[in-house]
Amino acid sequence: MEITRFLRERYFFVVVALATSAALSTNTQAAVMDDKAKQIADKTVEVMGGRESYDATRYLTWVFFGRNFHVWDKYTGDVRIESKDGDLVLMNINTKLGKVWKNGKEITDDKVLNDKLEWGYRTWINDSYWLVMPYKLHDDGVTLKYTREDKTADGKPADVLTMTFEDVGVTPDNKYEIFVEKDSHMITQWKYYPKADNTEARFEIPWKNWAYYGDIMLSDDRGKMNLSPVNVYQSLPKSVLTSPASVQNIPGAIL
Known part of the structure; x- marks a missing residue:
């Protein structure tokens, strides 16, 4: 199996378990973090444009690892997903209803x-x-702790936050280490641990190429893989999320 395919499949199944556990939780608790972790997380969100700007941003589009093209209406929960395998999904992620x-x-x-x-x-x-993980540091069910000072793979000084999950979903044992560069206050690396007591990371991934998209900053570089092209919009034709007609006018569209 080629290395990029191996990486894509391994990372997908690891993170989907984590993210799904949070999304499917029925026992929601407010985020828990120590004072220093909160200070760092607050600053990180601030330098990315702020939570208000993120919430006000309506449409996000991106291509995940060259495989899936997404259009997401953050206001309504409507999404369009086009895959390299010929799948086209128009659905609402809140109701899970739609057409394929x-x-x-x-x-x-x-x-x-x-x-x-x-x-x-x-x-x-x-x-x-x-x-959008950096905008989710304050999500319900997240526990964020300041761990240590360290250096990124690029040798830059960073504060490390450990992210775990409290009583959320089916995979509450996952752990992440989030590297926040001291100079820029940006997240530039993360490490994944299958269990909170693991001492060896399963993988380490960079978050690079931060740039402004509208009023918020996003990163599209994940080392061997990427999320480009990333774009944000405040308006799109309604048909983008309701019609199977081609949307090749949106950068990244696959079908």
Whole structure:
């Protein structure tokens, strides 16, 4: 198996488990963090443009690892997902209702449709987390602790925050180490641990190429893989999220 395919599949199943656990939680608790972790997390969100600017940003579009093109209406929860495999999903991630096409043909079989909608939901959960994780440090169910001073893989001084999850979903044992560069206050690296008591990381990934998109900053570089092209919009035609017609005018569209 080629290395990029191996990396893509390994990272997908790791992060989708984490993100799905938070999304499916029925026992929501407010984020818990110590004073220093909160100070660092607050500053990070501030330098990225701030939570208010993020909440006010309506549409995000990106391509996950060259495989899935996304259009996400953050106001309504409507999404469009186009895959290299010919799947087109138009659904709402809050209701999990929608329609699916395969190679241009609408799926009408209930079981196949439900399976594809579940795939779309889990794919969106995973792929969006790789884009907007820094804006989710304060999410309910997150525990954030200041761990230590360290250096990134690039040798830059960083504060390390340890992110775990309290009573959320089916994979509450996951742990992440978030590297926040001291000079820029930006997240430029993360490490993943399957269990909170693990001492060896399963993988280490950079967050590079931070840039402004509208009023917020996003990063599209994940080392061997990327999320480009990333774009934000405040308005898009309604048909983008309701019609299977091609949207090749939006950068990154696949079908």
